[in-house]
Amino acid sequence: MALSMDISVALISIAPFLAAFLAPLIFRFTGHLAGWVLSIVPAGIFAYLIPFIKPISEGKFVQTSLNWVPEYGINLSFFIDGLSLTFALLISGIGTIIVIYSGKYLKGHHDQGKFLAYILMFMGSMLGLVLADNMVALFVYWELTAITSFLLIGFNHKKQASRRAAIQALVITGGGGLALLVGILLMQQMLGGVWELSAIREYGAALHEMSLYPVVLVLFLIAAFTKSAQFPFHFWLPNAMEAPTPVSAFLHSATMVKAGVYLLARMNPTLGGSEIWSITLISFGSITLLWGAVWALKQTDMKQMLAQTTVASLGLLVILIGIGTDIALTAMVIYLVAHALYKASFFLIAGILDHGTGTRDITELGGLRRLMPLSFILAIIAAISMAGLPPAIGFFAKEEMYLSLLQNDLKSIIVLIVLIAGNAMMLVVGASIAIKPFLGGLKPTPIKPHEGSLALIIGPLLFGILALLSGIFITYTGKMIISPTASSISSIAIENHLKWYFAMFLKPIILLSVVTWALGALLFFKLDTIRKFLRSLDDGFKWNFDIGFDWLMFSLIRFADMITRFWHHGRLELYMIVVFVALGVAVIAPLIINNAVPAMPTSIPSLTFYEWSVILLAAVGLIAMLVAKTRLVAIVSLGIQGFAVALIFMLFGAPDLAFTQFMVEILTVVILALVMSRLYLDRRDNRIFEDILRDGSIALVCGVGITMLLISVVQYPIDLRLTDFFAATSLPIAHGRNIVNVILVDFRGLDTFGEIAVVMGAGIAVLALIRIRSGGRQIGIGAKKSKPRRKSTRVQKATTASKAKNIATSKTKVKVTKVKPKTVKSIRRSKPIQKNKGAKA
Amino acid sequence: MNTVIFRTIAPILVAIMVVFSVFILLRGHNEPGGGFIGGLIAASAIAIYGIAAGVEEVRKALKFDPIAIAGFGVFIAGLAGLLSYFYQVPFLTGLWAYLDIGPSKVALSTPLLFDIGVYFAVLGTIAAIALALEEDEEGK
Numbered sequence: 001m002a003l004s005m006d007i008s009v010a011l012i013s014i015a016p017f018l019a020a021f022l023a024p025l026i027f028r029f030t031g032h033l034a035g036w037v038l039s040i041v042p043a044g045i046f047a048y049l050i051p052f053i054k055p056i057s058e059g060k061f062v063q064t065s066l067n068w069v070p071e072y073g074i075n076l077s078f079f080i081d082g083l084s085l086t087f088a089l090l091i092s093g094i095g096t097i098i099v100i101y102s103g104k105y106l107k108g109h110h111d112q113g114k115f116l117a118y119i120l121m122f123m124g125s126m127l128g129l130v131l132a133d134n135m136v137a138l139f140v141y142w143e144l145t146a147i148t149s150f151l152l153i154g155f156n157h158k159k160q161a162s163r164r165a166a167i168q169a170l171v172i173t174g175g176g177g178l179a180l181l182v183g184i185l186l187m188q189q190m191l192g193g194v195w196e197l198s199a200i201r202e203y204g205a206a207l208h209e210m211s212l213y214p215v216v217l218v219l220f221l222i223a224a225f226t227k228s229a230q231f232p233f234h235f236w237l238p239n240a241m242e243a244p245t246p247v248s249a250f251l252h253s254a255t256m257v258k259a260g261v262y263l264l265a266r267m268n269p270t271l272g273g274s275e276i277w278s279i280t281l282i283s284f285g286s287i288t289l290l291w292g293a294v295w296a297l298k299q300t301d302m303k304q305m306l307a308q309t310t311v312a313s314l315g316l317l318v319i320l321i322g323i324g325t326d327i328a329l330t331a332m333v334i335y336l337v338a339h340a341l342y343k344a345s346f347f348l349i350a351g352i353l354d355h356g357t358g359t360r361d362i363t364e365l366g367g368l369r370r371l372m373p374l375s376f377i378l379a380i381i382a383a384i385s386m387a388g389l390p391p392a393i394g395f396f397a398k399e400e401m402y403l404s405l406l407q408n409d410l411k412s413i414i415v416l417i418v419l420i421a422g423n424a425m426m427l428v429v430g431a432s433i434a435i436k437p438f439l440g441g442l443k444p445t446p447i448k449p450h451e452g453s454l455a456l457i458i459g460p461l462l463f464g465i466l467a468l469l470s471g472i473f474i475t476y477t478g479k480m481i482i483s484p485t486a487s488s489i490s491s492i493a494i495e496n497h498l499k500w501y502f503a504m505f506l507k508p509i510i511l512l513s514v515v516t517w518a519l520g521a522l523l524f525f526k527l528d529t530i531r532k533f534l535r536s537l538d539d540g541f542k543w544n545f546d547i548g549f550d551w552l553m554f555s556l557i558r559f560a561d562m563i564t565r566f567w568h569h570g571r572l573e574l575y576m577i578v579v580f581v582a583l584g585v586a587v588i589a590p591l592i593i594n595n596a597v598p599a600m601p602t603s604i605p606s607l608t609f610y611e612w613s614v615i616l617l618a619a620v621g622l623i624a625m626l627v628a629k630t631r632l633v634a635i636v637s638l639g640i641q642g643f644a645v646a647l648i649f650m651l652f653g654a655p656d657l658a659f660t661q662f663m664v665e666i667l668t669v670v671i672l673a674l675v676m677s678r679l680y681l682d683r684r685d686n687r688i689f690e691d692i693l694r695d696g697s698i699a700l701v702c703g704v705g706i707t708m709l710l711i712s713v714v715q716y717p718i719d720l721r722l723t724d725f726f727a728a729t730s731l732p733i734a735h736g737r738n739i740v741n742v743i744l745v746d747f748r749g750l751d752t753f754g755e756i757a758v759v760m761g762a763g764i765a766v767l768a769l770i771r772i773r774s775g776g777r778q779i780g781i782g783a784k785k786s787k788p789r790r791k792s793t794r795v796q797k798a799t800t801a802s803k804a805k806n807i808a809t810s811k812t813k814v815k816v817t818k819v820k821p822k823t824v825k826s827i828r829r830s831k832p833i834q835k836n837k838g839a840k841a
Numbered sequence: 842m843n844t845v846i847f848r849t850i851a852p853i854l855v856a857i858m859v860v861f862s863v864f865i866l867l868r869g870h871n872e873p874g875g876g877f878i879g880g881l882i883a884a885s886a887i888a889i890y891g892i893a894a895g896v897e898e899v900r901k902a903l904k905f906d907p908i909a910i911a912g913f914g915v916f917i918a919g920l921a922g923l924l925s926y927f928y929q930v931p932f933l934t935g936l937w938a939y940l941d942i943g944p945s946k947v948a949l950s951t952p953l954l955f956d957i958g959v960y961f962a963v964l965g966t967i968a969a970i971a972l973a974l975e976e977d978e979e980g981k
Contacts, residue, residue, distance in 0.1 A: 655873035656873045656874070656875070656878070659873055659874070659878050660877065660878055660881070663878060663881035663882060663885065664881070666885060667881065667884070667885060667888070667967065667971075670885075670888060670971070671970065671971060671974065674971070674974040674975065674977075675974065678974070678977055734935060734952070735870070735935075735937060735948065735950065736870040736871055736952070737870070737871040737872070738869060738870055738871050738872060738873060738874070738875070740873075740875070741869045741870050741874070741875040741956070742870065742952075744875060744876075744877070744956075744959075745869075745870075745875070745876070745952040745953075745955045745956045745959070746935050746952045746955075749922065749933040749952070749955055750922075750932070750933055752918075752955075752959060753915075753918050753919065753922065753933070753955075756914060756915055756918060756958065756959050756962035756963070757915050757962075759911070759962055759963060759966045760908070760911040760912060760914070760915050760962055760965070760966050762966070763908060763911055763965070763966030763967070763969050763970055764908060766969075766970050766973075767908060767969055767970065767973055770970075770973045770974065770977060771973070
């Protein structure tokens with residue numbers, strides 16, 4: 001059945017991104033004409049998609065796939081059936097107009113190139129979303145639309161309201177995207193590894209039987225409801241009107257917000273059909289429809305009115321998917337197309353009015369019919385389609401949706417009433433935008449009114465013509481577009497039944513339309529009273545969803561702040577205590593729990609005199625440190641001890657370690673000395689007795705623990721398999737005689753690579769700390785920390801630590817996080833190295 | 842610390858240390874040494890020079906910001922790993938080439954390149970920290 005394995009389908013979603021990449025450049029050369037130039041890309045896509053209409057209406061489809069992550073069976077696969085084709089045509093068709101329109105609308109804006117790039121990127125993401133076959137690809141495109149939408153809403157980023165609206169939209173739709181990801185993964189697991197949307201529709205019945213079906217359903221619904229602004233997530237959409245008007249027309253009415261509807265439609269064969277599905281969709285859709293429609297009446301800003309009716313329309317689409325019968329799905333598709341056309345028209349006309357008069361408040365406009373005649377006619381056409389008057393395509397949308405509810409049960413009657421009320425209120429909004437600014441007396445406006453130029457008017461013109469033509473030739477539209485789309489939503493093929501015939505105006509169902517129109521007319525004449533009433537109602541409430549959202553966000557920040565303050569109190573002593581108590585517990589607890597406390601050696605080992613003298617040297621260093629009068633002397637004394645340890649390494653045949661140890665000791669002392677001079681510390685360490693007792697015990701516990709650990713390590717035979725492997729392979733395979741170095745740069749090169757990246761990152765952090773230190777207090781303890789990272793023995797670790805503790809009495813803010821991973825890392829890391837040392841010796 | 846003797850000897854000392862650090866770096870694969878130790882030695886050299894001649898002087902002599910040197914090191918190390926891509930072998934696989942120069946045979950390898958990366962990463966980071974601290978000291 002697949003039409004062709006044509007890779008150019010993949011190109012559809014890639015081309016807009018390439019165009020976006022070039023957009024700023026093209027803008028530089030062509031100025032505001034860039035809109036016309038760049039519209040070639042979406043227009044080309046549109047033209048490319050047109051020839052698919054016929055074969056797809058005959059039940060064929062297109063599938064193509066590129067390798068992406070073949071290990072997991074994830075491919076970048078695309079798929080065109082009726083549903084994706086209709087969406088893709090809307091996106092590329094409206095996209096073409098929007099790009100042209102923005103060229104003129106934002107003329108003179110210095111960031112226009114960037115704007116066009118964002119719009120094109122969004123279009124690419126949206127096309128990818130509706131064409132994606134693989135669910136992972138679907139998710140990626142889904143989130144891409146959220147991100148590009150964020151960029152577009154926040155385009156006027158100097159305005160606080162824009163930034164807030166952008167973040168709000170991102171949080172809500174992006175959060176929904178995460179639910180989608182979980183839903184996709186869960187479903188994929190349940191179905192035994194199916195990634196393709198075209199394949200999962202076969203699994204509908206099986207999925208309904210599974211116990212996790214409700215969970216998957218809820219996750220997908222959250223994704224769809226957030227994206228399509230369903231109650232209770234509806235409030236981000238009107239706020240998103242902060243975006244420039246072309247964005248509102250494109251993203252927040254015609255395309256992106258319909259992504260949720262698309263997802264529901266796509267999932268209908270798989271997840272739909274159950275009781276819980278239809279009840280949830282119908283109830284949430286109804287609330288959204290009424291909420292949006294009522295709130296639309298309250299507004300006077302044309303964009304806000306349109307935004308609220310968009311919320312209502314999205315609710316309506318969700319209801320129709322929830323009903324799920326053939327007729328309901330047909331109605332849903334017609335309404336989808338009709339709404340995209342008239343709503344885009346309306347937004348663009350609102351933009352023309354705003355552009356031409358300087359205001360978009362409907363109460364400040366009037367009498368523009370002579371000055372802006374074309375806009376007037378086009379607004380009337382859009383309103384006709386919105387009101388569902390013949391011959392526009394909107395008429396059929398309304399007829400079909402009422403038809404789908406002609407049943408004798410309570411549920412259908414309630415939904416029918418909801419639909420009539422919602423449609424009537426939307427009609428009022430459409431009529432008032434089409435009539436109020438144009439009729440009546442001319443009102444003074446900030447700018448002298450003028451008609452929009454070709455680039456602005458071409459969109460509403462084409463959309464209006466299309467809305468009329470597709471309605472007049474409904475049989476053709478039905479056969480080519482509507483039925484194939486409805487068929488891909490439904491689990492069975494739906495035949496076209498749409499046509500004009502005289503008797504349709506005599507059927508009783510036409511009465512429902514008449515009721516709608518009458519109700520709408522009544523409301524229209526009472527609009528000012530209703531608005532006043534709604535405003536007083538709104539003022540009466542102290543709470544709304546926006547306030548709730550803000551409260552939630554601030555609570556989140558407060559919570560994060562609380563956690564951070566709890567762990568990052570900025571008191572270095574406490575950091576040190578936590579780290580070393582943890583170390584002590586980690587070392588001693590397993591020994592005690594496993595009953596593995598090693599037996600102490602009973603006899604003094606026989607050592608040569610120079611070995612004794614090195615140990616003596618280390619002991620002298622330690623004692624000198626303990627009795628040292630000043631901090632600096634203590635640090636240097638500890639250096640003596642470090643050198644003694646390095647000597648031991650040397651004696652036992654680990655020159656590399658000894659070498660490193662020497663260097664680290666020198667640098668530690670030097671850098672500590674430098675740091676010390678910057679810290680406002682007393683020369684002496686004036687700890688009170690209790691502190692000495694506390695710190696001393698912790699140090700002792702850590703020391704004893706490490707000692708016990710070492711003793712118990714020595715008591716068991718060492719597993720030499722790795723050592724033998726490295727010793728045997730170092731020269732023949734890795735061409736190196738220095739096993740330590742071979743391990744570092746070859747056998748475990750990836751570790752080292754990660755580590756040098758960490759070294760550099762730590763260095764940058766230290767630099768930042770040194771530079772920002774305000775009042776001279778925030779200086780690089782971190783500097784010292786990043787240094788002895790290749791401390792090789794555990795004993796050494798403990799001494800470094802106690803060194804750090806000595807200087808660490810000031811309240812310096814240092815990243816504990818840096819200390820911890822490093823400790824863990826070097827302990828883990830030092831194991832193989834040390835063993836090799838033994839082998840070499 | 843800032844005595845005449847120290848200031849006179851420092852440049853010579855630093856030069857020797859830097860050369861020694863390169864020596865340590867290059868011999869690392871077969872004898873004790875390697876990029877890490879070499880980098881530490883070179884960083885100490887720079888720190889000493891900073892104390893003796895002033896940070897300004899050192900920065901001039903280095904030409905590049907030390908942290909950029911560290912970044913270069915990480916980049917080189919990554920590059921050494923990526924070379925394996927051209928031979929269709931996994932990331933970081935060691936590749937070897939031998940050059941005959943006169944009587945001696947010189948081994949060039951991606952592990953050596955990697956080690957050079959380690960050298961620069963360590964050198965750059967520690968020098969950056971040391972110099973920043975010394976600068977702070979001077980500014981006091």
